[in-house]
Amino acid sequence: MPNTPRRLRAYLLLALSMSLVGSYVALSKSLVTALPVMLLAWLRFGIGVLAMPHWLVKPMGELPMTTTTRKLVFLESFFGNFLFSICMLYGVSMTSAVSAGVILASIPAVVALLSWLFLRERIGPRIWAAIACAAFGIGLLAAARRQSAVPQDSNLWGNALVFGAVVCEAAYAVIGKKLTGALSAKRITALINLWGFALMTPPGLYLALRFDFTGVTGNFWLLLLFYSLAASIGTVWLWMTGLKSVPASQAGVFTVMLPVSTALVGVFVLGEPLGGVQLLAFGIALLGLLLATLPARGLAKSISVR
Numbered sequence: 194m195p196n197t198p199r200r201l202r203a204y205l206l207l208a209l210s211m212s213l214v215g216s217y218v219a220l221s222k223s224l225v226t227a228l229p230v231m232l233l234a235w236l237r238f239g240i241g242v243l244a245m246p247h248w249l250v251k252p253m254g255e256l257p258m259t260t261t262t263r264k265l266v267f268l269e270s271f272f273g274n275f276l277f278s279i280c281m282l283y284g285v286s287m288t289s290a291v292s293a294g295v296i297l298a299s300i301p302a303v304v305a306l307l308s309w310l311f312l313r314e315r316i317g318p319r320i321w322a323a324i325a326c327a328a329f330g331i332g333l334l335a336a337a338r339r340q341s342a343v344p345q346d347s348n349l350w351g352n353a354l355v356f357g358a359v360v361c362e363a364a365y366a367v368i369g370k371k372l373t374g375a376l377s378a379k380r381i382t383a384l385i386n387l388w389g390f391a392l393m394t395p396p397g398l399y400l401a402l403r404f405d406f407t408g409v410t411g412n413f414w415l416l417l418l419f420y421s422l423a424a425s426i427g428t429v430w431l432w433m434t435g436l437k438s439v440p441a442s443q444a445g446v447f448t449v450m451l452p453v454s455t456a457l458v459g460v461f462v463l464g465e466p467l468g469g470v471q472l473l474a475f476g477i478a479l480l481g482l483l484l485a486t487l488p489a490r491g492l493a494k495s496i497s498v499r
Contacts, residue, residue: 199438206435208450213423213431215454218281218297219290222463224420225282227413232404234278235397236417238390241425248383255377262375265368266384273365274389280358288351290459291471296355298452298478299327303363311367319484326481333474382429452478 224233251257258266285293302324309315372381456475459465 203435203438206431210428210431210435211450212454213428215294215297215451215456216458217420217423218285218293218451219455219458219463220416221282221420222285222290222459224413224416225286227409229400229404230279230282230286231393231396232400233282233417235390235393235401237278237421237424238274238386238393239397240418240421241386242390244422245379245383245386245426248379249387250380252377252380255380256375258375262372265372266376266381267388269365269368269372269381270385270388271392272361272368274385275392277358277361277365278389278393280354280361284351284354284358286351288348288355289465290463291456291465291475292348292352293355294452294454294456294459295330295471295474295478296352296359297455298330298475298481299356300359300362300451302327302481303359304366307360307363307367323481323484326477326484330474330478330481333470333477378429382426386425 221233228236306324369381376384452475
């Protein structure tokens with residue numbers, strides 16, 4: 194058992210990792226107003242490629258990748274980077290950051306559900322209750338009728354796309370359970386980012402050649418740099434480092450910071466309203482998140498967020 198200062202440092206790293214994820218999800222609302230989604234995603238992966246070429250090098254002692262490992266790396270990037278970015282960026286452009294935060298709180302429950310479906314992991318009554326809370330919270334959002342600058346139809350589509358990003362993130366976590374046994378965390382991060390860049394290059398390059406960048410301000414480029422480094426490098430490194438000193442089932446509790454930080458940035462930075470129905474949905478979703486992640490004897494889940 195690690196000593197108290199080391200454990201507290203691990204808790205801080207885990208909380209900071211999830212807070213970064215939530216903040217860049219919320220701030221991406223501003224990014225998608227300046228650049229097309231595919232171009233934005235391509236630039237994000239490109240900055241990641243430039244920032245970590247040394248992470249692509251195979252460490253001493255690591256076995257060569259098998260055909261199965263290569264397929265898993267591609268699928269990890271396809272779901273966790275390519276589709277996740279498309280669903281998340283399009284989704285937050287059509288809904289509020291607060292609503293996105295409610296939906297993101299369902300990540301642990303969806304991971305548990307996919308693990309049950311594909312890995313045959315056992316789901317106890319508490320996890321089923323968490324899944325029900327997540328579904329109820331999202332259902333409240335779908336049923337809510339509130340004044341908004343965004344049309345209701347767009348809200349519904351935006352919420353659906355954000356939930357699609359949740360499913361992609363859950364698939365990323367399930368596939369990652371197998372990948373981490375074959376590759377280092379740094380190499381996985383660099384390889385899946387490289388695949389994301391390759392997948393985004395055709396539409397991204399096409400849009401870049403036709404886009405007028407002269408209207409993009411300096412503040413936007415700073416925000417893009419933060420988004421790219423946080424999404425491609427920072428959150429993964431913080432999470433993996435903290436996880437070394439904390440059991441996975443206990444570390445999962447810190448995923449609560451993801452939807453909380455998304456909603457807080459939406460309210461206090463982007464100036465979005467927080468209505469009564471949204472607040473109720475958020476509380477129910479957080480209850481489900483805690484049910485899914487609080488440690489229990491015999492239960493060990495590994496929640497991996499990019």
